[in-house]
Amino acid sequence: MTVTRPARLTGAAVCAALALIAAVWILEDLAALGSPADLAWSWTGDPGSQYFLRGRVATSLADPLLLVVSVATAVAALRSRHAASALVATGAVTLALRLPGLWAPGSGALVTALLDLALAVGLVATAAAGRRRADGPHEQLPTRPRTGPAVTAGVLLLIGAVGVVLWEADTAVQLPPEITVDRFLGGRSLMGPALAPPPGWVAVILVALYGTAAASAFARARHTRAFGLLAGAFLTTTGLALLARVLRFELIEHFAEARTIEQMYVLTAVFGVLGGLTVLALLAGRGVPVAAPAPYGSYGPPPAPPYPPPPGW
Structure with a gap:
């Protein structure tokens, strides 16, 4: 199964939107703290950092990871016809990680969850709708x-x-x-x-x-x-x-x-x-590597003509 070019471009655009949302939150946290080291320590889950930065940081380790994954998936969608599984995997993980934001306190978390959930569902739907079967036996399949x-x-x-x-x-x-x-x-x-x-x-x-x-x-x-x-x-x-x-x-x-x-x-x-x-x-x-199909299928080459040829051959 391969992915059509329009579906690949759509998937790359959706991944770029997911990455942009994560980047905006990360930049906002960085501007509030003014220290990349403090932000990185808060992502590690260090109890001391989370206590002192409580209320000042909105992102967690999931946000930079989703940013990197979304960018990597966008690149894969642009480069490969076999990016359907990457689009589905990224969409499913984003959907699972953002789902608790629907009942989390704070309007920012709710809006982000709604946007990311809609984009994640769109990513999975794009991968499913854009898949097509190989055009012929000689088209390369995912290894x-x-x-x-x-x-x-x-x-x-x-x-x-x-x-x-x-x-x-x-x-x-x-x-x-x-x-x-x-x-x-x-x-x-x-x-x-x-x-x-x-x-x-x-x-x-x-x-x-x-x-x-x-x-x-x-x-x-x-x-x-x-x-x-x-x-x-x-x-x-x-x-x-x-x-x-x-x-x-x-x-x-x-x-x-x-x-x-x-x-x-x-x-x-x-x-x-x-x-x-x-x-x-x-x-x-x-x-x-995918083995090339036999030139004559499963029946083998045609039999050689008889020699000497019979009368009327």
């Missing part, structure tokens, strides 16, 4: 990933999904039930940025994204690259955010003396960065 890299990437993503589930289970055990519900659906107990989705909600999205990408990798589906690269980007980015907090509290330097929970934070951060980069490297390479 499947090679078995070794695909299985390795799938295992790494599956480990990442299990890690998210375990961390959320540990958090749910330690917190009161009403706060646990707020972590998934939003509520007054959460004091994060205005555009930030609830952390439990993000965890569900990550598990679904990692699981979907892992299943695609194990099946060596043609859309593995789009979902796998997106999942690898999320795994790397969340790992970098956690690694920044780990380095700030000097947990790596005192790893042997740290508590077990702190050591697990260090291991999770290191795995997120290394595992995510590995997934990106494995799935960014070329897939298995």
Whole structure:
């Protein structure tokens, strides 16, 4: 399946609009703070930074990540006829991350959620409406990933999904039930940025994204690259955010003396960065070339004429 040129141009324009919305909010936060370092620390989820910057920052780690993903998808739509899976993956993730903004307090978050949700739905619809079958047997199809890299990437993503589930289970055990519900659906107990989705909600999205990408990798589906690269980007980015907090509290330097929970934070951060980069490297390479169809189909070449030819041949 390929994507028509009008659909590709429309998808690129929608992605550019999504990137523009995220960029406007990021620039507004940067103008309010005047310090890129403070804004970056707030994106890492550092409790100290979020406490002092509470009410002054609207964006979270999801916003710069959606900005980068939208730009990358726009470029892919302009360059490749096989960008349908990339458009669908970007639209689905944007839809999931912006949905909690519909019931979040603040008019800015609501307007942004409505705009992004409309654009995300339009992106998925554009990819679906613009798909067409190959014109002939000689038209190139999206390649499947090679078995070794695909299985390795799938295992790494599956480990990442299990890690998210375990961390959320540990958090749910330690917190009161009403706060646990707020972590998934939003509520007054959460004091994060205005555009930030609830952390439990993000965890569900990550598990679904990692699981979907892992299943695609194990099946060596043609859309593995789009979902796998997106999942690898999320795994790397969340790992970098956690690694920044780990380095700030000097947990790596005192790893042997740290508590077990702190050591697990260090291991999770290191795995997120290394595992995510590995997934990106494995799935960014070329897939298995599509074999050219046989010139005579499945019946083979025509039989040679008899020799010597019979009378009247």
